[in-house]
Amino acid sequence: MNTLLNVENILFYAVICLYFLAMIGYFLFIGLKKERLAKAAAIVQTVGLLLHTAALICRGIGAGRLPMTNQYEFATSFAWGLCLVSLVFIAKFKFPVIGAFAAPVILLLIGYAAMQSKEVKDLMPSLRSSWLGFHVSTAIIAYGSFGVSFVLGIIFLLREKMKDKGFWDQHVPSREKLDLISYRSVCLGLLFLTFTIISGAIWAEQAWGSYWSWDPKETWSLVTWLIYAVYLHLRIRRGWKGKTAAVFAVVGFICVMFTYVGVNTFLPGIHSYA
Amino acid sequence: MKKIWKFLGSMQFAIILLVILAAACAGGSFIPQGLSPEQYAAQYSERVAGLIVGLRLDDVFHAWWFLVLTAFLCGNLLLCNLIRLPQLIRRTRAAADPGKLGTPSVHAEGVRDFNALLAKLRMPKAVEGSDGEGRPVRYSVQNRIGLWGAWVCHLGILLLILGFTLGQMTKEEYTVYGVPGETKRIAEQDYAVRINDFRVDRQENGFVQQYTSDLTILELSGGEQAAAIDTQASVNHPGSAFGFKIYQNAMGDAAKLSVRKDGETLQESYLCVGDALQIMGTPLYLQLQSILPDYETGADGHTRSGFAYLIYVGDEFYTMSVRAEGEQIADFKPYEVFFSEPCSYTLLQIKRDRFTPLALVGGVVTLLGLLLAFYLQTRKLWARREEDGTWTVFGSSPKGGALFADRVKDAVEQLKNQS
Numbered sequence: 001m002n003t004l005l006n007v008e009n010i011l012f013y014a015v016i017c018l019y020f021l022a023m024i025g026y027f028l029f030i031g032l033k034k035e036r037l038a039k040a041a042a043i044v045q046t047v048g049l050l051l052h053t054a055a056l057i058c059r060g061i062g063a064g065r066l067p068m069t070n071q072y073e074f075a076t077s078f079a080w081g082l083c084l085v086s087l088v089f090i091a092k093f094k095f096p097v098i099g100a101f102a103a104p105v106i107l108l109l110i111g112y113a114a115m116q117s118k119e120v121k122d123l124m125p126s127l128r129s130s131w132l133g134f135h136v137s138t139a140i141i142a143y144g145s146f147g148v149s150f151v152l153g154i155i156f157l158l159r160e161k162m163k164d165k166g167f168w169d170q171h172v173p174s175r176e177k178l179d180l181i182s183y184r185s186v187c188l189g190l191l192f193l194t195f196t197i198i199s200g201a202i203w204a205e206q207a208w209g210s211y212w213s214w215d216p217k218e219t220w221s222l223v224t225w226l227i228y229a230v231y232l233h234l235r236i237r238r239g240w241k242g243k244t245a246a247v248f249a250v251v252g253f254i255c256v257m258f259t260y261v262g263v264n265t266f267l268p269g270i271h272s273y274a
Numbered sequence: 275m276k277k278i279w280k281f282l283g284s285m286q287f288a289i290i291l292l293v294i295l296a297a298a299c300a301g302g303s304f305i306p307q308g309l310s311p312e313q314y315a316a317q318y319s320e321r322v323a324g325l326i327v328g329l330r331l332d333d334v335f336h337a338w339w340f341l342v343l344t345a346f347l348c349g350n351l352l353l354c355n356l357i358r359l360p361q362l363i364r365r366t367r368a369a370a371d372p373g374k375l376g377t378p379s380v381h382a383e384g385v386r387d388f389n390a391l392l393a394k395l396r397m398p399k400a401v402e403g404s405d406g407e408g409r410p411v412r413y414s415v416q417n418r419i420g421l422w423g424a425w426v427c428h429l430g431i432l433l434l435i436l437g438f439t440l441g442q443m444t445k446e447e448y449t450v451y452g453v454p455g456e457t458k459r460i461a462e463q464d465y466a467v468r469i470n471d472f473r474v475d476r477q478e479n480g481f482v483q484q485y486t487s488d489l490t491i492l493e494l495s496g497g498e499q500a501a502a503i504d505t506q507a508s509v510n511h512p513g514s515a516f517g518f519k520i521y522q523n524a525m526g527d528a529a530k531l532s533v534r535k536d537g538e539t540l541q542e543s544y545l546c547v548g549d550a551l552q553i554m555g556t557p558l559y560l561q562l563q564s565i566l567p568d569y570e571t572g573a574d575g576h577t578r579s580g581f582a583y584l585i586y587v588g589d590e591f592y593t594m595s596v597r598a599e600g601e602q603i604a605d606f607k608p609y610e611v612f613f614s615e616p617c618s619y620t621l622l623q624i625k626r627d628r629f630t631p632l633a634l635v636g637g638v639v640t641l642l643g644l645l646l647a648f649y650l651q652t653r654k655l656w657a658r659r660e661e662d663g664t665w666t667v668f669g670s671s672p673k674g675g676a677l678f679a680d681r682v683k684d685a686v687e688q689l690k691n692q693s
């Protein structure tokens with residue numbers, strides 16, 4: 001068990017180095033305008049993701065359970081989710097600039113994970129449920145997708161302010177397409193957030209005897225859901241598509257971060273371990 | 275009047291409600307809920323406390339204005355779905371009608387094989403027809419059902435809110451606690467719980483793995499047992515009987531309290547930590563405060579637990595102390611009062627909520643609606659044959675927009691390169 005956890009520790013720091021290198025690569029791609037650098041950065045990020053996956057597997061086997069039950073484990077899984085979703089969007093839409101904006105967020109998350117206690121603690125009875133894996137893994141994908149929509153919202157808002165029009169026109173989609181890609185990431189996030197909330201409600205009903213208790217974590221998940229529901233409705237209304245929707249994508253992710261970090265820090269409740 | 279109904283079912287009103295509800299939920303999570311006015315005054319100021327209590331911000335999620343907002347949201351969803359239903363039926367029919375193909379957002383010329391293009395885009399095979407101007411076209415429509423996504427999602431949310439609200443209004447919830455061997459009545463109901471066993475499973479390092487209560491739920495008729503169902507409740511695995519669900523909620527320490535006089539047992543029952551009992555024949559109440567394991571070691575080398583207790587005369591505190599297992603509490607003389615047999619009690623939550631399945635159905639329908647809306651987007655492609663034998667292709671996808679146009683262009687390019 002200790003050997004695996006030591007391996008996980010080494011891999012974790014290797015992953016931080018690789019994500020940092022990937023971020024530098026993406027920055028140089030924008031600074032030097034060399035496409036090869038973007039490809040190299042994406043390869044480094046992919047290797048980082050593979051090692052990150054290995055680190056999570058080592059932790060899971062070493063701890064004898066799913067590595068999703070405390071602040072450290074969720075933070076590193078959240079960074080993994082954002083890394084995965086950003087790479088999928090980079091590949092699907094041939095849009096490496098996403099990496100330049102996502103990499104700092106990934107580093108912030110994994111840096112936050114590094115500051116948390118890595119101690120493997122025993123699980124309290126209520127966490128020993130088959131719902132744990134589904135509930136938390138859907139939250140990781142949801143949060144990762146919202147992270148990408150946040151990045152796209154920022155790129156959307158910066159798009160017109162970029163001086164080198166040639167480079168940005170070549171490597172960044174039009175505002176119309178950016179809006180559509182952002183919409184896709186919000187759709188993925190909202191679908192998975194709904195899975196998270198519903199699976200959490202079913203689990204809460206079994207563990208606590210109530211599927212909804214207005215616990216701060218539950219309440220803020222609902223607030224996040226409502227904000228993204230507003231985003232979707234705003235996009236349908238003429239005149240709100242684009243800039244206003246991009247602002248809501250950014251605000252939505254701030255809610256996501258508050259649900260994850262802020263609620264645990266300022267609003268303790270029955271989710272205090274998460 | 276028509277304008278008011280239209281506004282109540284409008285998307286504009288939905289956005290306003292969603293923003294207000296989000297703000298109210300956020301506020302409710304920041305302001306401590308359920309405190310007394312004095313506690314709010316101590317935490318903030320008299321004025322702020324008055325404001326919190328006056329606006330029912332001390333119980334946001336049950337406040338009348340929160341319920342009104344939720345009712346408005348339900349009304350909005352219902353009206354929206356009712357207003358949109360005929361339009362949706364028309365749109366679904368029109369989507370399959372080549373005479374109503376609409377304005378294309380995709381345009382490509384020189385396509386040699388329209389069916390090959392459809393296959394590349396994983397769209398259904400084309401059907402012959404004629405467009406609105408009577409010209410022959412081949413057309414293919416995909417995911418018409420996706421048009422129903424938002425409608426289904428709204429329906430799901432409605433069912434969810436309805437199930438939750440009805441559940442809150444009608445649910446029965448009781449708490450029962452006791453030690454193995456005891457039978458406890460479920461409040462004033464014609465049911466009782468017999469606690470057969472209570473186990474705490476631990477890992478090798480002593481960490482608790484699971485709490486399990488073996489129970490028999492008794493149905494009573496005229497105070498007599500009419501029927502019985504055995505069940506087991508553990509954390510994450512509630513038991514069930516007679517429509518009730520039984521949850522393993524908590525546990526704690528308990529001990530047997532014995533009252534004797536001249537060797538005759540007058541009173542004997544288990545007392546849970548925190549509980550008080552009037553000692554018969556006296557005005558005194560004895561409350562068990564805590565149990566101290568390994569409190570003292572006897573001459574035989576065995577350790578005995580200690581029992582910390584408080585004594586009240588009516589509501590007035592009288593004294594407090596600790597006695598070892600079997601050691602008499604002198605304040606009750608001539609009665610011999612002592613604690614023994616420290617054990618664990620189980621605390622069970624017993625609940626009956628007939629509307630939980632409705633809320634669950636609502637949640638599943640909401641998910642289904644989101645899946646339809648997001649991942650079964652309606653796409654249309656149609657083509658006209660030109661004199662040179664090639665096809666001019668048109669298409670539209672309300673949600674795919676420019677991305678769908680790009681996909682079609684890429685597919686057309688790939689087919690041209692292949693040939």
